[in-house]
Amino acid sequence: xxxxxxxxxxxxxxxxxxxxxxxxxxxxxxxxxxxxxxxxxxxxxxxxxxxxxxxxxxxxxxxxxxxxxxxxxxxxxxxxxxxxxxxxxxxxxxxxxxxxxxxxxxxxxxxxxxxxxxxxxxxxxxxxxxxxxxxxxxxxxxxxxxxxxxxxxxxxxxxxxxxxxxxxxxxxxxxxxxxxxxxxxxxxxxxxxxxxxxxxxxxxxxxxxxxxxxxxxxxxxxxxxxxxxxxxxxxxxxxxxxxxxxxxxxxxxxxxxxxxxxxxxxxxxxxxxxxxxxxxxxxxxxxxxxxxxxxxxxxxxxxxxxxxxxxxxxxxxxxxxxxxxxxxxxxxxxxxxxxxxxxxxxxxxxxxxxxxxxxxxxxxxxxxxxxxxxxxxxxxxxxxxxxxxxxxxxxxxxxxxxxxxxxxxxxxxxxxxxxxxxxxxxxxxxxxxxxxxxxxxxxxxxxxxxxxxxxxxxxxxxxxxxxxxxxxxxxxxxxxxxxxxxxxxxxxxxxxxxxxxxxxxxxxxxxxxxxxxxxxxxxxxxxxxxxxxxxxxxxxxxxxxxxxxxxxxxxxxxxxxxxxxxxxxxxxxxxxxxxxxxxxxxxxxxxxxxxxxxxxxxxxxxxxxxxxxxxxxxxxxxxxxxxxxxxxx
Amino acid sequence: xxxxxxxxxxxxxxxxxxxxxxxxxxxxxxxxxxxxxxxxxxxxxxxxxxxxxxxxxxxxxxxxxxxxxxxxxxxxxxxxx
Numbered sequence: 001x002x003x004x005x006x007x008x009x010x011x012x013x014x015x016x017x018x019x020x021x022x023x024x025x026x027x028x029x030x031x032x033x034x035x036x037x038x039x040x041x042x043x044x045x046x047x048x049x050x051x052x053x054x055x056x057x058x059x060x061x062x063x064x065x066x067x068x069x070x071x072x073x074x075x076x077x078x079x080x081x082x083x084x085x086x087x088x089x090x091x092x093x094x095x096x097x098x099x100x101x102x103x104x105x106x107x108x109x110x111x112x113x114x115x116x117x118x119x120x121x122x123x124x125x126x127x128x129x130x131x132x133x134x135x136x137x138x139x140x141x142x143x144x145x146x147x148x149x150x151x152x153x154x155x156x157x158x159x160x161x162x163x164x165x166x167x168x169x170x171x172x173x174x175x176x177x178x179x180x181x182x183x184x185x186x187x188x189x190x191x192x193x194x195x196x197x198x199x200x201x202x203x204x205x206x207x208x209x210x211x212x213x214x215x216x217x218x219x220x221x222x223x224x225x226x227x228x229x230x231x232x233x234x235x236x237x238x239x240x241x242x243x244x245x246x247x248x249x250x251x252x253x254x255x256x257x258x259x260x261x262x263x264x265x266x267x268x269x270x271x272x273x274x275x276x277x278x279x280x281x282x283x284x285x286x287x288x289x290x291x292x293x294x295x296x297x298x299x300x301x302x303x304x305x306x307x308x309x310x311x312x313x314x315x316x317x318x319x320x321x322x323x324x325x326x327x328x329x330x331x332x333x334x335x336x337x338x339x340x341x342x343x344x345x346x347x348x349x350x351x352x353x354x355x356x357x358x359x360x361x362x363x364x365x366x367x368x369x370x371x372x373x374x375x376x377x378x379x380x381x382x383x384x385x386x387x388x389x390x391x392x393x394x395x396x397x398x399x400x401x402x403x404x405x406x407x408x409x410x411x412x413x414x415x416x417x418x419x420x421x422x423x424x425x426x427x428x429x430x431x432x433x434x435x436x437x438x439x440x441x442x443x444x445x446x447x448x449x450x451x452x453x454x455x456x457x458x459x460x461x462x463x464x465x466x467x468x469x470x471x472x473x474x475x476x477x478x479x480x481x482x483x484x485x486x487x488x489x490x491x492x493x494x495x496x497x498x499x500x501x502x503x504x505x506x507x508x509x510x511x512x513x514x515x516x517x518x519x520x521x522x523x524x525x526x527x528x529x530x531x532x533x534x535x536x537x538x539x540x541x542x543x544x545x546x547x548x549x550x551x552x553x554x555x556x557x558x559x560x561x562x563x564x565x566x567x568x569x570x571x572x573x574x575x576x577x578x579x580x581x582x583x584x585x586x587x588x589x590x591x592x593x594x595x596x597x598x599x600x601x602x603x604x605x606x607x608x609x610x611x612x613x614x615x616x617x618x619x620x621x622x623x624x625x626x627x628x629x630x631x632x633x
Numbered sequence: 634x635x636x637x638x639x640x641x642x643x644x645x646x647x648x649x650x651x652x653x654x655x656x657x658x659x660x661x662x663x664x665x666x667x668x669x670x671x672x673x674x675x676x677x678x679x680x681x682x683x684x685x686x687x688x689x690x691x692x693x694x695x696x697x698x699x700x701x702x703x704x705x706x707x708x709x710x711x712x713x714x
Contacts, residue, residue, distance in 0.1 A: 071667045072657035072701075099679070102653075106668065157679055179680055208660070208668030229703060238704060277704070278680050279650035282657060284703045286650045290682065302682070 004212035005067035005532035006030065010043070011109045011131065013124060015196050016057060016116030020131050025110065030534060032628065034506040034541065035066035036080035036101070037093050038548040039111060044082045044091065045551055045632050047113070050558040054086040054188070055170055055195035057117035063161070063201070064111040065101030066508025067532050070209040072221065074228055075515035076508045077102050077280035079161075079178060084559070085187035085439070087172040087395045088415035091555045092439035095505055096176075096184030097306070098288070100159030102281040106205025118197040127155070127204045136199040140168060143335035145304070148180035151202050158204035163190035164337030166383045170194050172395035173342040173382070177334065181278070181288055181304040187416055187440065188395075190337045212533025220526055228284050228518060237514050238277060240266055241287035242307035245513055251424070252316060256579030263323040264312045273308065273327070285514045296324035303331040310340055317344050319351075319370035329375055336383045343382075345417035346392060347375055353406060364388040411569050414561070416440030418569060423576040423583040426590055429497040432490045436566050436606055436617075437498075438556040445501040447511055448493055461488065468500040469521025469542050477609065482601045485591035491602030492609040502545035547627045550619050553612075554632050563607075563617030568599045640709045642699045644686050649706040651679035655698035662697045674698045 001008070012021045025039070033042040040062050052058040061083045068076035079101035082093045104112070107126050114124070121136040139147050147162040159179060166174035167190025174190035175183050185192075193199070211217045228234065237244055243266060252261035262268065272294060279286020289308045293301040305311065311323075311330035320326045333340045353359040354368040361367050365387045368374060381389025391402055397415045400407030411418045413434055418441040422431035433446030449464040458479075465475055474496070481489040503524055504511045525538045536544075573596065575582040585594045592598070607614040611623040624630055656672035664671045673692035677685045686706065699707035 072654060072661060106670075152681075157677065181680065206668065206670040208664075208666040208671065210666050211661075214665065225701070234703065276647070276682065277650050279652035279704075281651075281653045283650075283652050284654060286652055286704070290680075304680075 001027070004210050005071070005528075006035075007105060007108050007110050007207075007209075009109045011112045011126065013112065013114050013131070013133070014116040015114065015118040015122065015133065015198065018133055020133075022109075027534065031536070031540070032544060033548060033551075034503075034528075034544045035110070036064040036069070036078060036508055037066075037095075037502055037506040038544055040064040040080050040082040040093055041548050041551045041555075043111060043113060045555055047115075048084070048091065048555065050555075051560075052084065054084040054089065054192060057115075057196065059084050059192055059195070061114040061189070061192055061196075062111060063100075063104070063114070065104055066506055067110075068527060069101045069508035070105030071211065071531060072282050073509075073527055073531070074224060074518065075280075075283050075285065075510035077282055078505055078508045078510065079104070079184065080505060081185055081189055083185075083189060083192050085185075085189070086170075086191050087187040087397075088440040089559060090187075090414060090438050090440060090561060091552065091559060092187065092437075093505070093552070094185045094187070094189055094439075095444060095511075096161075096178040096182040097280045097510065098159065098179035098182040099281050100161055100178045100201070100203055101508060103159035103203035103205050105209060106207055107203050108205060108207045112201070114196065114198065114201075117195065121197045121199050123151070123200040123202060124198065125155075125202045125204075127158075127202070128206055136197075139199050141165065144177045144337050145180050145335050147200055148177070151200060155202060155204055158202050160200055160202050161193075162200040162337075163193045163198075164335055164383075166337045166393075167191055167194040168199075169383060169385050169393070171338065171382060171385070171393040172398075173339045173346075173393075174337050175339050176337060177304075179304075180334075182280075182306045183339070186339055186342075186442065211531055213530045216530040217527075220523070220530055224518060224523070225284070231518075233514075234285065237285050237287065239270070241277065241289055242309045242512075243269055243312075246309050248309055248312040248315070254424075254579055254581070255316060257316075257318065260315055260321075260323075264315060268323075269308055272323070275302065280510070283510065283515065287512065287514065291327060293324055293327055296322065298324055298328045301328060301331060303327055303334065305330070305334065314340055314344050317348060317370075317375070319347070319375060320372055325372045329372060329379070332376065332379055336379065338379065338383065341419055342417050343375075343379060345411065346382075347378055349410065350378070350392075352409070353403075358403060358406065408570050411571055412441065413437075413567065413569065414440035414565050416442065419443045421576070422572060422594075423585050424578060426586055426588045427490055427594055428588045429490055429494045432602065432606075433494050433497060435568055436494065436603070438552055438561060444511060445498050446494060447501055447513070447516060448497040458487065465496070467520040468496055469503075469538055470496045474609070481587070482598050482605075483587075483592050485589070486587040487589050489602070489605055490588060491605035494606055495609040498549055499542060499545045502548050503541055506545060506548065543627075547629065550610075550623065550627055551629055551632055553619055554624070554629060557618050563603070563615070566603060566617055568596075639712050640696055640699075641712050642688075642696065643708040643710050645706050645708060646684055646686050647706075648704050649676065649684040649686060650704050651676060651684055652704070653679070654701050654703075655707060658697045658701045662695065663693070672698075 249264035430446035656669035659672035
């Protein structure tokens with residue numbers, strides 16, 4: 001058959017025996033499971049064995065991308081990876097951007113299935129029909145920027161997924177960077193690659209992507225592109241990137257760090273830091289940053305990041321005294337391939353335990369001090385698994401097992417530290433979803449009208465619900481929270497946030513607010529039909545997303561996860577000292593304090609809206625049958 | 634007589650984000666396929682500090698690339714006939 005949008009090809013690479021083969025996708029599968037996230041889940045579910053060591057040769061990495069990627073469809077450039085992650089033991093999809101997925105499509109593949117483990121360091125080259133497992137001994141020991149630059153020098157324009165020293169040393173909080181910029185694989189994807197001796201994956205393609213119905217596509221594309229061109233805030237997004245939506249300076253000010261807040265303003269960023277704006281392929285709302293330090297001890301340092309807000313968020317840690325220290329530390333974390341958010345959380349947690357006398361110089365080997373030197377020492381010790389760093393390198397779960405009674409104080413869900421703090425931001429879907437996400441605490445799939453910066457009036461909610469394709473029949477339930485003052489039922493809404501995220505990610509579309517806002521379930525299905533020629537309705541698309549999410553849950557059920565793991569961190573129920581304020585765990589509109597009973601009620605409502613059993617938090621037999629997933633049990 | 638307006642493209646490489654929208658539109662308009670390698674405009678060092686923009690032989694000056702550049706890297710300027 002002639003493929004449009006999709007390439008129809010899956011690349012299989014076994015690193016143990018150097019075996020490479022190509023299999024074909026079939027249309028029936030693609031009606032059930034869509035693109036990057038959907039087919040990734042299906043391919044993984046058909047192949048995985050439960051309870052294997054995530055860092056063994058038995059674990060698989062499947063990398064996929066969506067049917068809209070590789071075309072000019074605005075914001076279509078996502079890369080999706082699924083595996084069993086070491087930090088949590090969960091099976092999860094992780095997403096990144098930049099050019100890898102785009103190049104993979106142009107090389108002629110929708111998915112790559114990587115199995116086994118190489119004897120010595122290798123990198124995988126996917127260059128049109130030339131697929132090769134290449135010697136990477138010269139690259140082993142290099143950081144991510146060095147690795148990427150060496151590969152670019154060799155292959156010119158190409159997409160790379162690379163690991164740093166943290167991945168090589170199997171650190172659980174390691175991640176990869178795509179094109180040395182976009183984080184990919186929170187929870188230890190880099191360690192999984194490291195366990196396979198896989199230093200990098202390179203994709204470079206020239207085959208092109210054709211369109212099934214050009215006339216329909218042109219109309220859709222031109223309309224959407226003009227909407228984006230005329231979007232009144234487009235230029236300020238170009239100028240400020242993500243800083244526009246998350247004013248870190250205000251957060252710092254509220255935390256009482258006024259001097260530092262002045263170093264995170266729009267003007268400061270533009271004058272002192274911004275070097276160049278970069279964008280993913282096909283994105284007219286680019287927000288990736290190349291930063292340059294123009295003063296201080298690290299003058300001349302160049303940092304590549306998915307957003308300046310990443311180093312700025314680290315700045316909230318009181319031990320970092322100036323923005324130059326924040327950028328320098330962040331750059332080191334990036335180069336080693338560590339998770340910057342986890343590093344800050346770990347350091348803050350360790351400092352807390354040091355003040356309590358649980359951690360001492362004697363039992364950790366570290367002269368603790370809340371400053372940049374301790375931070376850098378900790379990063380080095382974790383990356384290279386030295387001394388106490390070897391315990392921290394095995395993640396939060398290992399830390400909780402090693403020391404008595406400290407697990408209760410961790411801001412962690414299923415082994416991943418929480419990113420969005422509801423005591424500061426209130427309990428929206430992004431904050432709630434951190435509890436129920438099979439992956440552990442994460443924020444990407446919790447997007448809804450309650451994400452930061454979005455409007456919060458009831459009318460705006462309803463308009464957004466319609467865009468996300470939430471059925472009319474559900475809307476009344478979404479406005480039925482445990483207490484009327486809460487207005488919105490965040491538990492129930494989270495189910496639809498996850499489904500909407502799954503639609504976008506499966507197609508390959510960006511979920512960030514500035515692109516997400518231009519898409520709806522209906523327009524997404526229209527683009528899909530025009531590009532692929534595979535006719536599906538908006539409801540089919542939503543259903544495929546629901547099927548994907550349920551299949552991911554079934555796989556994690558087999559790994560032993562259930563409601564007992566969907567736990568709100570106990571610390572959330574205690575006041576958070578933030579500057580001169582004490583912040584409470586309250587609902588999105590700030591009216592009701594969230595108690596354990598309310599939190600449990602919201603969990604019940606989430607499972608109910610999903611059609612799951614609220615005793616065990618798992619899909620019911622009826623739901624499994626409705627979605628045609630019986631064969632995966 | 635209808636006056637024909639001509640344009641030239643002023644290139645600002647420092648504003649290029651490497652989004653490749655110019656290449657994608659060029660190849661789609663002229664070759665009916667999305668394929669940066671078949672475009673008459675080439676972007677190299679896409680995500681480096683110094684991206685390069687080059688027009689190849691065969692470019693018809695249709696200006697589709699510049700019309701779709703929202704970052705100001707390809708600026709359309711009216712020229713006198």
